Amino acid sequence: MELRLAQGTPCWVSLLTDDLAGARAFYADLLGWTYTPGPGQLGAYVRAELDGAPVAGLGVSTATGFPVQWTSYFAVDDADHTAQLVRACGGTVAVGPLQAERAGRMAIAADVSGAVFGLWQGEEHTGREAGPEPGGPAWTELLTPDTDGAVAFYTAVLDRPVRNADDESTLLVHGRPVAGIRHRAELRGHPPRWRVHFAVRDADATARHAVGLGGRILVEPHDTARGRAARLSDPQGGHFSVLELR
Template identity: 85%
Template sequence: MPAVTLRLAQGTPCWVSLLTDDLAGARAFYGDLVGWTYSPGPTQLGDYVRAELDGEPVAGLGVSTATGFPVQWTTYFAVDSADHTAQLVRACGGTVAVGPLQAERAGRMAIVADVSGAVFGLWQGEELTGREAVPEPGELAWAELLTPDAEGASAFYGAVLNRPVRPTDSDESALLVDGRPVAGIRHGAELRGHPPRWQVHFAVRDADLTARRAADLGGRVLVEPHDTARGRAARLADPQGGHFSVLETP
């Protein structure tokens, strides 16, 4: 009997991918900072590798082929049908930038944007189902949208992903899957003229130590380590300009 691959539940952040103008530099930086190793990935959109921990894929790194496209991390959400969800994105006022297209045998994907312009991905997993956020060093720990219109974004993602979005005790709302918060939506007062964006948070053992190490490796500390409701965190940038956060976990 053939093996059965189970996708993650629709709406679950399941993958993060970096588009950069210096793939070799990004591989070296993140490999040293969070311990990733790499293996080849799908090549439809250019050079692309999968970052791995203990042989398991946890993220993707690729070369941006668009002139002037910013170096950035993209959060992907698991969906049952990338084609159907892309249609819902358009129907709800968002845009579809890439796809849906087949990523070889790994799955089907699209890159889209919400009504405020925040970019995110859709992933219909096949051979590669993706990884649910977990508090293990080097893995995706949390995804959070910063937006000037948190109420509108909550309605958009609730409709597109067919999942409830509810206010939490903090200053954000949470996208729920099976009653569990899987991603945050927050009014981004700190955007200060920057476009809305999904922030990725990688789990680390020590946020202060990781911030210092990032600077030693040629990155930047954008927001110094500080205590949050989810744990001690820091906002960093890699040497190529890709922004990401680290979150200290037990």
């Protein structure tokens, strides 16, 4: 068994889509992913890999009207206990906690503002810590109109401190920033949400390539404090960001 990632570490991202075959083809071409089967009780679900290492999950949404979306998961030592904390702190638990075969134990929850996130208690599958490899998860950040409420919620639920700042507060694990919390008064019709970023070598070229594959550019490539980034949509409507490696 691999060592479990530290509590509060973003460890996995998963897409629920209404066209699994189309999503697989899009991300394979855009980010270089290959696929292997995932846990059977999660339905039609595959794990995306880079050079044999798992980086993301893709599955089919069975809920009518459920939006196509990426979900960020956080490593926890005890998914059942953390799910109880979510409820006690004013959030909701929509799925689980449930056992994903021998891979681990998971739950899908929402914070006090309705932003959806996952909990993962890794066993045989510990997930993947955000890293700099092209095609892999690079960063995740929460967009919310209530940063104070979000900071209090995640500090209590994940038992990790948050460093407050005017532009972006950051969740810390052993003193290292692992995720951001950003204030957005206007979310343009979207609910508060965790935004997934994937590492790429060239944000501009990746954005153009996404359009060629049937995706859309939601926010043109631009420079940020973390590097050059772009906000994109896959052909099925799943929103994600790409972040250029420095």
